[in-house]
Amino acid sequence: MPELIETDVAIVGAGPAGLFAVFELGLLDIRCHLVDILPKAGGQCSELYPEKPIYDIPGYPIVTGQGIVDHLLKQIEPFHPTFHFGDMVESLQVLGTPEAPKFLVRVSGGQTFACKAVIVAAGGGSFQPKKPPIEGIDAYEGKSVFYAVRKMEAFRDKNVVIVGGGDSALDWTLNLQPVAKRLALIHRRDDFRAAPHSVNAMREHVAAGRIDLRIGQITGLTGEGGELTAVTVKGADGGVEDIACDALIPFFGLTMKLGPVADWGLNLHENLIPVDTERFETNVPGVFAIGDINTYPGKLKLILCGFHEGALAAQRIHRYVYPDKRLTFQYTTSSSSLQKKLGVH
Incomplete structure (x- = not known):
């Protein structure tokens, strides 16, 4: 009862x-x-x-x-x-x-x-987080693809790739930059929805060589056993490049x-x-x-x-x-x- x-x-x-x-x-x-x-x-x-x-x-x-x-x-x-x-x-x-x-x-x-x-x-x-439309991403979730940052130490000395242009993406780009071995931010256009001061701070890091900014979209993932080694990015100009990646954090909203x-x-x-x-x-x-x-x-x-x-x-x-x-x-x-x-x- x-x-x-x-x-x-x-x-x-x-x-x-x-x-x-x-x-x-x-x-x-x-x-x-x-x-x-x-x-x-x-x-x-x-x-x-x-x-x-x-x-x-x-x-x-x-x-x-x-x-x-x-x-x-x-x-x-x-x-x-x-x-x-x-x-x-x-x-x-x-x-x-x-x-x-x-x-x-x-x-x-x-x-x-x-x-x-x-x-x-x-x-x-x-x-629930919105997932990016990347083929095969499910196999990496929870091991090297994350939709939230619960412990910053989990990303220490790793090649981190963050995807997105809103406040969450920019905030974590700035907060994880001192922790990561290397950090790349990927957004589909060079126009960000985040707070202006966050965008300005990000651009200062990019100009100083501390953050890699790529304008484009991820089209593929490379790795085995759920562990990423690289992501493939197609740039706005049509060019394609692979970026070393141990941890991918997409911020596509909720x-x-x-x-x-x-x-x-x-x-x-x-x-x-x-x-x-x-x-x-x-x-x-x-x-x-x-x-x-x-x-x-x-x-x-x-x-x-x-x-x-x-x-x-x-x-x-x-x-x-x-x-x-x-x-x-x-x-x-x-x-x-x-x-x-x-x-x-």
């Missing part, structure tokens, strides 16, 4: 936005469970770029993707959230009324959460899939969930969306914006969880009761 778990809020997604929502809810004495299809907390920060430097988190001049996650997990320890990893939310049953909503949220692990609010903080949903969330009756817009900007609630009362999964006029897909959205969502959720209790906003620096929750004396 399915296990029924009563809680105040079910959070779908344990990335940075979902984790910070735990903190904001915890300050208001609101309990929560988090469900994530990944085997650990952190979302894309942990799964795709744990060692990638990030520069726009307030208070941290520089912090890695995994560093953000580690700090957030430490921050929410006083509230003892319960995580359900390796599970997907399968269905949402709406009960109650718009003024006093209640939900039954069933997950693939067999549990059903009875709660008063749901926060969708699923990033872009489940994500394919995002909402999964069962798409069937919840939300007014989806291009696979995103529209919300208001007062409380980040969806068209279904009691269901909120924060982070990259939502959309509204002026939306910026920044981690710090997800934090702001979670804070305002928590204020509204308090009214659903404690309808008879007046909420008085307090700063954590001035409230002795909040400091006690956080273990500050």
Whole structure:
């Protein structure tokens, strides 16, 4: 028989936005469970770029993707959230009324959460890398072809080839250049979508001979037993050359899939969930969306914006969880009761 778990809020997604929502809810004495299809907390920060430097988190001049996650997990320890990893939310049953909503949220692990609010903080949903159309690439995946950089040391003293022209490609080109034996960047045209300062830094390395830039496309792979030795590149001028390669990292973007969330009756817009900007609630009362999964006029897909959205969502959720209790906003620096929750004396 399915296990029924009563809680105040079910959070779908344990990335940075979902984790910070735990903190904001915890300050208001609101309990929560988090469900994530990944085997650990952190979302894309942990799964795709744990060692990638990030520069726009307030208070941290520089912090890695995994560093953000580690700090957030430490921050929410006083509230003892319960995580359900390796599970997907399968269905949402709406009960109650718009003024006093209640939900039954069933997950693939067999549990059903009875709660008063749901926060969708699923990033872009489940994500899969887009593979380049190169014949035979499957045989090298996981050994010498990688779609994410999880440990920079894995590429030390190797001939690394990165393919792409966006932020991920340029960021990792710059970050792996000091580690690799030799690094080549390949893009189909000499026009990049990445941040201008990254493009300028890359071109400075190219001019100094520290990075090889090739304008063209990979047409073939050479190697045995899953281990690459070279890639064949056809240039924009039609010329063909082989480039030594021990590790190939294509950045062709991600394919995002909402999964069962798409069937919840939300007014989806291009696979995103529209919300208001007062409380980040969806068209279904009691269901909120924060982070990259939502959309509204002026939306910026920044981690710090997800934090702001979670804070305002928590204020509204308090009214659903404690309808008879007046909420008085307090700063954590001035409230002795909040400091006690956080273990500050």
